[in-house]
Amino acid sequence: MGEEGLQRFSSEYWMSKALELAEQAALRNEVPVGAVIVYDNEIIGRGSNNPISSNDPTAHAEIIALREAAQKIKNYRLVNADIYVTLEPCAMCAGALVHGRIRHLYYGAAEAKSGAVCSHINLLDQPSMNHQVEVTGGVCEELCSQQLSSFFSRRRAEKKAAKLAARKVRD
């Protein structure tokens, strides 16, 4: 996706960067989710979903981006930093955003099954939490949803083709 027409530093601009990272995940046959952490109009952390390739169940885009950002600023708290992620975070990642003191979460597509921000449960809106993350959902929602659904339809087609090929070898 080109940057033309996107106002620099708008939420759509940052989400386009997250979408690029999600596309890299798709190329590795990982579910396409991408995240960037922005501080003072600069990207300080990038994440591209990678659990299968790295044999790491925690290697979600948000966690990878949080780790990079915290290393970059040499602080485990990312006060006044915002995260842009193409898909609604899961429970692990929503918890990590609170631990990282992220100021504002912007996400693209909702995740009906395991989304932990508004869909399945609502972890970020608990009065007992010692830090409140502000939330804006639906940023570039259509692009983010399309990227996911085209990935899953490609993978289904590939699996079907592989099955057919295996059958031909047997016959």
Ligand SMILES: [Zn+2]
């Ligand atoms: Zn996650």
